[in-house]
Amino acid sequence: MKDITKHSKIITAATKVFAKKGFFNARISDIAKEAKVADGTIYLYFNNKYDILISVFEEEIGKIVAQIKKTLSEETDPRKMLEIYATKHLLTMKKNKNLAEVIQIELRQTNKLIKDYRNNKFIEYTDLVADIISLGQKQNIYRRDIEPGIAKRFFFGALDEVSRVWNTSLEGHYTVEQISEQLLKIFLSGILLPDNINT
Amino acid sequence: MKDITKHSKIITAATKVFAKKGFFNARISDIAKEAKVADGTIYLYFNNKYDILISVFEEEIGKIVAQIKKTLSEETDPRKMLEIYATKHLLTMKKNKNLAEVIQIELRQTNKLIKDYRNNKFIEYTDLVADIISLGQKQNIYRRDIEPGIAKRFFFGALDEVSRVWNTSLEGHYTVEQISEQLLKIFLSGILLPDNINT
DNA sequence: AGTAAATGAATGAATGGCCATTCATTGTAT
DNA sequence: ATACAATGAATGGCCATTCATTCATTTACT
Numbered sequence: 107m108k109d110i111t112k113h114s115k116i117i118t119a120a121t122k123v124f125a126k127k128g129f130f131n132a133r134i135s136d137i138a139k140e141a142k143v144a145d146g147t148i149y150l151y152f153n154n155k156y157d158i159l160i161s162v163f164e165e166e167i168g169k170i171v172a173q174i175k176k177t178l179s180e181e182t183d184p185r186k187m188l189e190i191y192a193t194k195h196l197l198t199m200k201k202n203k204n205l206a207e208v209i210q211i212e213l214r215q216t217n218k219l220i221k222d223y224r225n226n227k228f229i230e231y232t233d234l235v236a237d238i239i240s241l242g243q244k245q246n247i248y249r250r251d252i253e254p255g256i257a258k259r260f261f262f263g264a265l266d267e268v269s270r271v272w273n274t275s276l277e278g279h280y281t282v283e284q285i286s287e288q289l290l291k292i293f294l295s296g297i298l299l300p301d302n303i304n305t
Numbered sequence: 306m307k308d309i310t311k312h313s314k315i316i317t318a319a320t321k322v323f324a325k326k327g328f329f330n331a332r333i334s335d336i337a338k339e340a341k342v343a344d345g346t347i348y349l350y351f352n353n354k355y356d357i358l359i360s361v362f363e364e365e366i367g368k369i370v371a372q373i374k375k376t377l378s379e380e381t382d383p384r385k386m387l388e389i390y391a392t393k394h395l396l397t398m399k400k401n402k403n404l405a406e407v408i409q410i411e412l413r414q415t416n417k418l419i420k421d422y423r424n425n426k427f428i429e430y431t432d433l434v435a436d437i438i439s440l441g442q443k444q445n446i447y448r449r450d451i452e453p454g455i456a457k458r459f460f461f462g463a464l465d466e467v468s469r470v471w472n473t474s475l476e477g478h479y480t481v482e483q484i485s486e487q488l489l490k491i492f493l494s495g496i497l498l499p500d501n502i503n504t
Numbered sequence: 505a506g507t508a509a510a511t512g513a514a515t516g517a518a519t520g521g522c523c524a525t526t527c528a529t530t531g532t533a534t
Numbered sequence: 535a536t537a538c539a540a541t542g543a544a545t546g547g548c549c550a551t552t553c554a555t556t557c558a559t560t561t562a563c564t
Protein backbone atom coordinates (compact mmCIF):
# COMPACT_ATOMS: atom_id res chain seq x y z
CA MET A 107 0.00 0.00 0.00
CA LYS A 108 1.27 3.41 -0.88
CA ASP A 109 2.42 5.33 2.10
CA ILE A 110 0.66 8.65 2.50
CA THR A 111 3.38 9.95 4.75
CA LYS A 112 5.97 9.20 2.11
CA HIS A 113 4.26 11.57 -0.27
CA SER A 114 4.47 14.44 2.18
CA LYS A 115 7.96 13.49 3.23
CA ILE A 116 9.01 13.96 -0.37
CA ILE A 117 7.17 17.27 -0.62
CA THR A 118 8.92 18.58 2.46
CA ALA A 119 12.29 17.39 1.25
CA ALA A 120 11.71 18.89 -2.17
CA THR A 121 10.72 22.24 -0.70
CA LYS A 122 13.95 22.28 1.22
CA VAL A 123 16.12 21.29 -1.71
CA PHE A 124 14.44 23.58 -4.22
CA ALA A 125 14.82 26.47 -1.81
CA LYS A 126 18.46 25.78 -1.25
CA LYS A 127 19.57 25.08 -4.80
CA GLY A 128 16.80 26.36 -6.99
CA PHE A 129 14.71 24.10 -9.14
CA PHE A 130 17.22 23.54 -11.91
CA ASN A 131 20.17 22.83 -9.72
CA ALA A 132 18.23 20.50 -7.48
CA ARG A 133 18.88 16.87 -8.33
CA ILE A 134 16.29 14.20 -7.86
CA SER A 135 18.89 12.31 -5.89
CA ASP A 136 19.21 15.28 -3.54
CA ILE A 137 15.51 15.19 -2.85
CA ALA A 138 15.60 11.42 -2.45
CA LYS A 139 18.45 11.62 0.00
CA GLU A 140 16.76 14.39 1.97
CA ALA A 141 13.55 12.36 2.13
CA LYS A 142 15.48 9.18 2.98
CA VAL A 143 14.02 7.36 0.05
CA ALA A 144 15.43 5.78 -3.10
CA ASP A 145 15.57 7.84 -6.27
CA GLY A 146 13.13 5.54 -7.99
CA THR A 147 10.61 5.80 -5.18
CA ILE A 148 9.98 9.40 -6.05
CA TYR A 149 8.59 8.29 -9.38
CA LEU A 150 6.01 6.17 -7.62
CA TYR A 151 4.52 9.34 -6.21
CA PHE A 152 5.26 11.94 -8.87
CA ASN A 153 5.37 11.85 -12.64
CA ASN A 154 8.50 13.91 -13.06
CA LYS A 155 10.53 16.72 -11.62
CA TYR A 156 8.11 19.46 -12.65
CA ASP A 157 5.31 17.55 -11.08
CA ILE A 158 7.11 17.73 -7.76
CA LEU A 159 7.55 21.46 -8.12
CA ILE A 160 3.91 22.05 -8.92
CA SER A 161 2.81 19.82 -6.09
CA VAL A 162 4.98 21.69 -3.63
CA PHE A 163 3.53 24.93 -4.83
CA GLU A 164 -0.11 23.96 -4.90
CA GLU A 165 -0.08 22.14 -1.61
CA GLU A 166 1.75 24.75 0.36
CA ILE A 167 -0.08 27.72 -1.09
CA GLY A 168 -3.31 25.81 -0.62
CA LYS A 169 -2.62 25.48 3.08
CA ILE A 170 -1.98 29.18 3.44
CA VAL A 171 -5.07 30.15 1.50
CA ALA A 172 -7.20 27.93 3.69
CA GLN A 173 -5.71 29.35 6.85
CA ILE A 174 -6.03 32.96 5.80
CA LYS A 175 -9.58 32.48 4.59
CA LYS A 176 -10.49 31.01 7.93
CA THR A 177 -8.92 33.85 9.90
CA LEU A 178 -10.44 36.50 7.65
CA SER A 179 -13.91 35.03 8.03
CA GLU A 180 -13.87 36.08 11.67
CA GLU A 181 -13.20 39.72 10.83
CA THR A 182 -15.40 42.31 9.17
CA ASP A 183 -13.34 45.49 9.21
CA PRO A 184 -11.54 45.74 5.86
CA ARG A 185 -8.69 47.64 7.51
CA LYS A 186 -8.10 44.85 9.96
CA MET A 187 -8.46 42.32 7.18
CA LEU A 188 -5.54 43.78 5.25
CA GLU A 189 -3.51 43.77 8.41
CA ILE A 190 -4.31 40.14 9.02
CA TYR A 191 -3.34 39.27 5.48
CA ALA A 192 -0.03 41.10 5.66
CA THR A 193 0.96 39.75 9.03
CA LYS A 194 -0.03 36.22 8.16
CA HIS A 195 1.88 36.36 4.91
CA LEU A 196 5.03 37.67 6.53
CA LEU A 197 4.87 35.26 9.45
CA THR A 198 4.39 32.31 7.16
CA MET A 199 7.23 33.29 4.88
CA LYS A 200 9.51 34.03 7.77
CA LYS A 201 8.76 30.76 9.45
CA ASN A 202 9.12 28.83 6.25
CA LYS A 203 11.89 30.46 4.28
CA ASN A 204 12.19 27.46 2.04
CA LEU A 205 8.65 27.90 0.89
CA ALA A 206 9.19 31.60 0.41
CA GLU A 207 12.04 30.92 -1.95
CA VAL A 208 10.19 28.26 -3.86
CA ILE A 209 7.32 30.65 -4.41
CA GLN A 210 9.70 33.31 -5.62
CA ILE A 211 11.29 31.03 -8.15
CA GLU A 212 8.27 29.01 -9.10
CA LEU A 213 6.17 32.06 -9.75
CA ARG A 214 8.71 33.46 -12.14
CA GLN A 215 9.57 30.36 -14.04
CA THR A 216 6.75 27.91 -14.14
CA ASN A 217 4.52 29.90 -16.41
CA LYS A 218 7.26 29.86 -18.94
CA LEU A 219 7.90 26.16 -18.57
CA ILE A 220 4.50 24.67 -18.21
CA LYS A 221 2.05 26.52 -20.33
CA ASP A 222 -1.04 24.74 -19.17
CA TYR A 223 -0.45 25.23 -15.48
CA ARG A 224 -2.29 28.25 -14.26
CA ASN A 225 -1.16 28.74 -10.66
CA ASN A 226 -4.74 28.48 -9.53
CA LYS A 227 -4.04 28.46 -5.84
CA PHE A 228 -1.80 31.42 -6.19
CA ILE A 229 -4.38 33.43 -8.10
CA GLU A 230 -6.86 32.64 -5.38
CA TYR A 231 -4.35 33.86 -2.85
CA THR A 232 -3.72 37.28 -4.37
CA ASP A 233 -7.37 37.75 -5.25
CA LEU A 234 -8.13 37.76 -1.56
CA VAL A 235 -6.58 41.21 -1.41
CA ALA A 236 -8.73 42.45 -4.27
CA ASP A 237 -11.79 41.08 -2.51
CA ILE A 238 -10.94 42.88 0.70
CA ILE A 239 -10.49 46.15 -1.15
CA SER A 240 -13.78 45.77 -3.00
CA LEU A 241 -15.48 45.05 0.28
CA GLY A 242 -14.03 48.19 1.82
CA GLN A 243 -15.21 50.23 -1.14
CA LYS A 244 -18.74 48.93 -0.74
CA GLN A 245 -18.60 49.95 2.90
CA ASN A 246 -17.41 53.45 2.01
CA ILE A 247 -14.20 52.90 3.90
CA TYR A 248 -11.87 52.68 0.92
CA ARG A 249 -11.65 55.14 -1.91
CA ARG A 250 -13.50 54.12 -5.02
CA ASP A 251 -10.90 55.51 -7.37
CA ILE A 252 -8.59 52.65 -6.46
CA GLU A 253 -8.67 49.67 -8.80
CA PRO A 254 -8.70 46.50 -6.70
CA GLY A 255 -7.13 44.56 -9.56
CA ILE A 256 -4.12 46.85 -9.58
CA ALA A 257 -3.93 47.49 -5.88
CA LYS A 258 -3.76 43.78 -5.13
CA ARG A 259 -0.60 43.62 -7.23
CA PHE A 260 0.96 46.44 -5.27
CA PHE A 261 0.07 44.90 -1.96
CA PHE A 262 1.28 41.43 -2.83
CA GLY A 263 4.35 42.75 -4.61
CA ALA A 264 5.36 44.78 -1.58
CA LEU A 265 5.01 41.78 0.71
CA ASP A 266 6.79 39.52 -1.71
CA GLU A 267 9.76 41.81 -2.13
CA VAL A 268 10.12 42.05 1.62
CA SER A 269 10.11 38.25 1.81
CA ARG A 270 12.71 38.07 -0.90
CA VAL A 271 15.27 40.08 1.00
CA TRP A 272 14.33 38.75 4.39
CA ASN A 273 17.46 36.72 4.79
CA THR A 274 19.93 39.25 3.56
CA SER A 275 19.10 42.78 4.50
CA LEU A 276 16.09 42.80 6.79
CA GLU A 277 16.92 39.96 9.12
CA GLY A 278 17.55 41.19 12.62
CA HIS A 279 16.65 44.75 11.75
CA TYR A 280 12.90 44.62 11.77
CA THR A 281 10.19 42.43 13.18
CA VAL A 282 7.22 41.13 11.23
CA GLU A 283 5.01 43.49 13.21
CA GLN A 284 7.10 46.50 12.32
CA ILE A 285 7.08 45.71 8.66
CA SER A 286 3.41 44.93 8.65
CA GLU A 287 2.71 48.18 10.47
CA GLN A 288 4.77 50.17 7.98
CA LEU A 289 2.99 48.59 5.05
CA LEU A 290 -0.43 49.28 6.49
CA LYS A 291 0.51 52.85 7.34
CA ILE A 292 1.58 53.45 3.79
CA PHE A 293 -1.13 51.48 2.11
CA LEU A 294 -3.93 52.97 4.15
CA SER A 295 -2.76 56.52 4.70
CA GLY A 296 0.24 57.11 2.45
CA ILE A 297 3.58 58.65 3.22
CA LEU A 298 2.60 62.29 2.88
CA LEU A 299 2.35 64.43 5.95
CA PRO A 300 -1.27 65.59 6.22
CA ASP A 301 -0.19 69.20 5.62
CA ASN A 302 1.07 68.31 2.19
CA ILE A 303 -1.78 66.31 0.83
CA ASN A 304 -3.18 69.08 -1.28
CA THR A 305 -0.17 71.17 -2.07
CA MET B 306 40.45 43.32 -33.64
CA LYS B 307 37.56 42.34 -31.44
CA ASP B 308 34.28 43.63 -32.65
CA ILE B 309 32.59 45.87 -30.10
CA THR B 310 29.25 45.45 -31.80
CA LYS B 311 29.51 41.69 -31.52
CA HIS B 312 29.60 41.94 -27.77
CA SER B 313 26.37 43.88 -27.66
CA LYS B 314 24.80 41.71 -30.32
CA ILE B 315 25.35 38.76 -28.03
CA ILE B 316 23.96 40.65 -25.03
CA THR B 317 20.82 41.53 -26.94
CA ALA B 318 20.40 38.00 -28.20
CA ALA B 319 20.96 36.58 -24.75
CA THR B 320 18.41 38.91 -23.21
CA LYS B 321 15.89 37.71 -25.73
CA VAL B 322 16.66 34.04 -25.28
CA PHE B 323 16.84 34.17 -21.49
CA ALA B 324 13.52 35.96 -21.39
CA LYS B 325 11.89 33.46 -23.67
CA LYS B 326 13.24 30.26 -22.19
CA GLY B 327 14.63 31.19 -18.82
CA PHE B 328 18.28 30.99 -18.00
CA PHE B 329 18.47 27.25 -17.47
CA ASN B 330 16.57 26.27 -20.55
CA ALA B 331 18.44 28.68 -22.76
CA ARG B 332 21.13 26.92 -24.76
CA ILE B 333 24.31 28.64 -25.75
CA SER B 334 23.55 27.53 -29.28
CA ASP B 335 20.23 29.37 -29.07
CA ILE B 336 21.99 32.56 -28.14
CA ALA B 337 24.58 31.99 -30.83
CA LYS B 338 21.94 31.45 -33.45
CA GLU B 339 19.97 34.50 -32.33
CA ALA B 340 23.14 36.61 -32.47
CA LYS B 341 24.13 35.08 -35.83
CA VAL B 342 27.44 33.96 -34.45
CA ALA B 343 29.14 30.62 -33.93
CA ASP B 344 28.80 28.91 -30.58
CA GLY B 345 32.48 29.23 -29.91
CA THR B 346 32.51 32.92 -30.65
CA ILE B 347 30.50 33.57 -27.53
CA TYR B 348 33.41 32.31 -25.46
CA LEU B 349 35.66 34.93 -26.97
CA TYR B 350 33.50 37.57 -25.34
CA PHE B 351 32.25 35.87 -22.19
CA ASN B 352 33.76 33.38 -19.77
CA ASN B 353 30.72 31.18 -19.40
CA LYS B 354 26.96 31.11 -19.36
CA TYR B 355 26.62 32.84 -15.98
CA ASP B 356 28.92 35.55 -17.17
CA ILE B 357 26.50 36.31 -19.96
CA LEU B 358 23.64 36.51 -17.52
CA ILE B 359 25.45 38.84 -15.19
CA SER B 360 26.59 41.01 -18.06
CA VAL B 361 23.06 41.32 -19.35
CA PHE B 362 21.89 42.29 -15.92
CA GLU B 363 24.58 44.79 -15.07
CA GLU B 364 24.61 46.49 -18.42
CA GLU B 365 20.90 46.88 -18.76
CA ILE B 366 20.26 47.92 -15.18
CA GLY B 367 23.21 50.27 -15.43
CA LYS B 368 21.61 52.03 -18.38
CA ILE B 369 18.35 52.49 -16.51
CA VAL B 370 20.05 53.78 -13.38
CA ALA B 371 21.97 56.33 -15.41
CA GLN B 372 18.84 57.49 -17.20
CA ILE B 373 16.73 57.78 -14.07
CA LYS B 374 19.46 59.59 -12.18
CA LYS B 375 19.71 62.10 -14.98
CA THR B 376 15.98 62.70 -15.10
CA LEU B 377 15.70 62.96 -11.33
CA SER B 378 18.46 65.51 -11.13
CA GLU B 379 16.22 67.98 -12.91
CA GLU B 380 13.47 67.66 -10.31
CA THR B 381 13.36 68.77 -6.69
CA ASP B 382 9.85 67.87 -5.52
CA PRO B 383 10.04 64.45 -3.85
CA ARG B 384 6.47 63.71 -4.87
CA LYS B 385 7.26 64.26 -8.51
CA MET B 386 10.46 62.29 -8.11
CA LEU B 387 8.60 59.18 -7.06
CA GLU B 388 6.27 59.63 -9.97
CA ILE B 389 9.17 59.92 -12.35
CA TYR B 390 10.73 56.78 -10.93
CA ALA B 391 7.54 54.77 -11.21
CA THR B 392 6.69 55.88 -14.69
CA LYS B 393 10.21 55.40 -15.95
CA HIS B 394 10.39 51.93 -14.47
CA LEU B 395 7.11 50.84 -15.96
CA LEU B 396 7.83 52.34 -19.35
CA THR B 397 11.21 50.67 -19.51
CA MET B 398 9.87 47.29 -18.49
CA LYS B 399 6.96 47.54 -20.84
CA LYS B 400 9.11 48.52 -23.74
CA ASN B 401 11.62 45.84 -22.97
CA LYS B 402 9.72 42.84 -21.72
CA ASN B 403 12.70 40.61 -22.26
CA LEU B 404 14.71 42.63 -19.83
CA ALA B 405 11.86 42.67 -17.36
CA GLU B 406 11.81 38.89 -17.35
CA VAL B 407 15.54 38.56 -17.05
CA ILE B 408 15.52 40.84 -14.03
CA GLN B 409 12.76 38.83 -12.45
CA ILE B 410 14.63 35.59 -12.80
CA GLU B 411 18.11 36.88 -12.27
CA LEU B 412 17.20 38.65 -9.10
CA ARG B 413 15.78 35.50 -7.60
CA GLN B 414 18.41 33.06 -8.62
CA THR B 415 21.77 34.62 -9.04
CA ASN B 416 22.41 35.26 -5.40
CA LYS B 417 21.96 31.59 -4.80
CA LEU B 418 24.21 30.61 -7.67
CA ILE B 419 27.00 33.09 -7.54
CA LYS B 420 27.85 33.96 -4.01
CA ASP B 421 30.32 36.69 -4.74
CA TYR B 422 28.12 38.66 -7.09
CA ARG B 423 26.33 41.40 -5.24
CA ASN B 424 23.90 42.92 -7.74
CA ASN B 425 25.54 46.27 -7.24
CA LYS B 426 23.71 48.05 -9.98
CA PHE B 427 20.45 46.75 -8.76
CA ILE B 428 21.06 47.86 -5.18
CA GLU B 429 21.88 51.29 -6.51
CA TYR B 430 18.63 51.23 -8.42
CA THR B 431 16.34 50.46 -5.47
CA ASP B 432 18.27 52.75 -3.15
CA LEU B 433 17.20 55.66 -5.31
CA VAL B 434 13.74 55.26 -3.83
CA ALA B 435 15.06 55.32 -0.28
CA ASP B 436 17.01 58.46 -1.10
CA ILE B 437 13.94 60.19 -2.46
CA ILE B 438 11.98 59.32 0.66
CA SER B 439 14.74 60.57 2.96
CA LEU B 440 14.87 63.78 1.00
CA GLY B 441 11.13 64.26 1.38
CA GLN B 442 11.39 63.66 5.10
CA LYS B 443 14.08 66.32 5.42
CA GLN B 444 11.79 68.71 3.57
CA ASN B 445 8.89 67.93 5.92
CA ILE B 446 6.86 66.61 3.04
CA TYR B 447 6.98 62.93 3.97
CA ARG B 448 6.15 61.45 7.34
CA ARG B 449 9.13 60.69 9.50
CA ASP B 450 7.66 57.53 10.89
CA ILE B 451 8.21 55.80 7.57
CA GLU B 452 11.44 53.81 7.27
CA PRO B 453 12.98 54.56 3.88
CA GLY B 454 14.73 51.20 3.95
CA ILE B 455 11.44 49.35 4.22
CA ALA B 456 9.39 51.68 2.08
CA LYS B 457 11.79 51.31 -0.81
CA ARG B 458 11.07 47.57 -0.79
CA PHE B 459 7.36 48.19 -0.92
CA PHE B 460 7.68 50.65 -3.77
CA PHE B 461 9.98 48.52 -5.85
CA GLY B 462 8.07 45.33 -5.04
CA ALA B 463 4.82 46.87 -6.18
CA LEU B 464 6.35 48.00 -9.46
CA ASP B 465 8.07 44.70 -9.99
CA GLU B 466 4.95 42.65 -9.44
CA VAL B 467 3.11 44.77 -11.95
CA SER B 468 5.89 44.16 -14.44
CA ARG B 469 5.74 40.45 -13.77
CA VAL B 470 2.14 40.12 -14.82
CA TRP B 471 2.30 42.70 -17.52
CA ASN B 472 2.01 40.18 -20.30
CA THR B 473 -0.73 38.07 -18.86
CA SER B 474 -3.32 39.98 -16.94
CA LEU B 475 -2.65 43.69 -17.27
CA GLU B 476 -1.91 43.96 -20.96
CA GLY B 477 -4.54 45.94 -22.73
CA HIS B 478 -6.38 46.78 -19.57
CA TYR B 479 -4.31 49.59 -18.17
CA THR B 480 -1.80 52.10 -19.41
CA VAL B 481 1.50 52.85 -17.76
CA GLU B 482 0.11 56.20 -16.73
CA GLN B 483 -2.90 54.67 -15.05
CA ILE B 484 -0.85 52.21 -13.10
CA SER B 485 1.68 54.82 -12.13
CA GLU B 486 -1.12 57.13 -11.02
CA GLN B 487 -2.70 54.41 -8.91
CA LEU B 488 0.58 53.58 -7.25
CA LEU B 489 1.28 57.20 -6.42
CA LYS B 490 -2.21 57.71 -5.10
CA ILE B 491 -1.83 54.79 -2.77
CA PHE B 492 1.75 55.38 -1.84
CA LEU B 493 1.29 59.07 -1.14
CA SER B 494 -2.22 59.21 0.27
CA GLY B 495 -3.35 55.65 0.93
CA ILE B 496 -6.57 53.92 0.06
CA LEU B 497 -8.64 55.15 3.00
CA LEU B 498 -11.34 57.71 2.39
CA PRO B 499 -10.40 60.83 4.38
CA ASP B 500 -13.43 60.34 6.64
CA ASN B 501 -12.10 57.04 7.85
CA ILE B 502 -8.57 57.91 8.62
CA ASN B 503 -9.07 58.21 12.33
CA THR B 504 -11.95 55.84 12.94
C1' DA C 505 52.55 47.84 -56.07
C1' DG C 506 52.46 42.85 -55.36
C1' DT C 507 53.24 38.89 -52.71
C1' DA C 508 54.01 36.45 -48.68
C1' DA C 509 54.02 35.62 -43.77
C1' DA C 510 51.80 36.67 -39.33
C1' DT C 511 48.25 37.65 -36.33
C1' DG C 512 44.19 36.78 -34.22
C1' DA C 513 39.07 36.39 -34.88
C1' DA C 514 35.55 33.08 -36.01
C1' DT C 515 33.88 28.61 -36.63
C1' DG C 516 31.35 24.39 -35.34
C1' DA C 517 32.12 19.49 -34.69
C1' DA C 518 33.62 16.66 -30.93
C1' DT C 519 34.11 15.83 -26.03
C1' DG C 520 32.80 14.79 -21.52
C1' DG C 521 30.10 15.20 -17.58
C1' DC C 522 25.83 15.49 -15.61
C1' DC C 523 21.39 13.78 -14.17
C1' DA C 524 16.29 12.59 -15.06
C1' DT C 525 14.20 8.55 -15.76
C1' DT C 526 13.73 3.50 -16.15
C1' DC C 527 13.37 -1.21 -14.83
C1' DA C 528 15.15 -5.66 -13.27
C1' DT C 529 15.60 -7.12 -8.84
C1' DT C 530 14.67 -7.35 -3.90
C1' DG C 531 11.83 -6.73 0.18
C1' DT C 532 7.48 -7.10 2.73
C1' DA C 533 2.88 -7.59 4.13
C1' DT C 534 -1.24 -10.26 3.88
C1' DA D 535 2.35 -17.62 -2.54
C1' DT D 536 0.82 -13.34 -4.43
C1' DA D 537 0.84 -8.64 -5.08
C1' DC D 538 2.67 -4.55 -4.78
C1' DA D 539 6.12 -1.20 -2.79
C1' DA D 540 10.89 0.07 -2.75
C1' DT D 541 15.41 0.03 -4.42
C1' DG D 542 19.46 1.96 -6.90
C1' DA D 543 22.49 0.83 -10.70
C1' DA D 544 22.38 1.51 -15.58
C1' DT D 545 20.84 4.08 -19.58
C1' DG D 546 20.50 7.67 -22.74
C1' DG D 547 20.07 12.27 -24.02
C1' DC D 548 21.33 16.79 -23.49
C1' DC D 549 24.36 20.73 -23.76
C1' DA D 550 28.32 23.78 -21.91
C1' DT D 551 32.72 24.10 -23.20
C1' DT D 552 36.89 23.21 -25.93
C1' DC D 553 40.09 23.42 -29.65
C1' DA D 554 41.91 22.18 -34.20
C1' DT D 555 41.02 24.38 -38.23
C1' DT D 556 39.55 28.05 -41.45
C1' DC D 557 39.11 32.76 -42.74
C1' DA D 558 40.21 37.69 -42.96
C1' DT D 559 43.04 41.46 -42.17
C1' DT D 560 47.31 43.66 -41.29
C1' DT D 561 52.24 43.96 -41.64
C1' DA D 562 56.71 43.25 -43.87
C1' DC D 563 59.59 42.58 -47.45
C1' DT D 564 61.27 42.79 -52.40
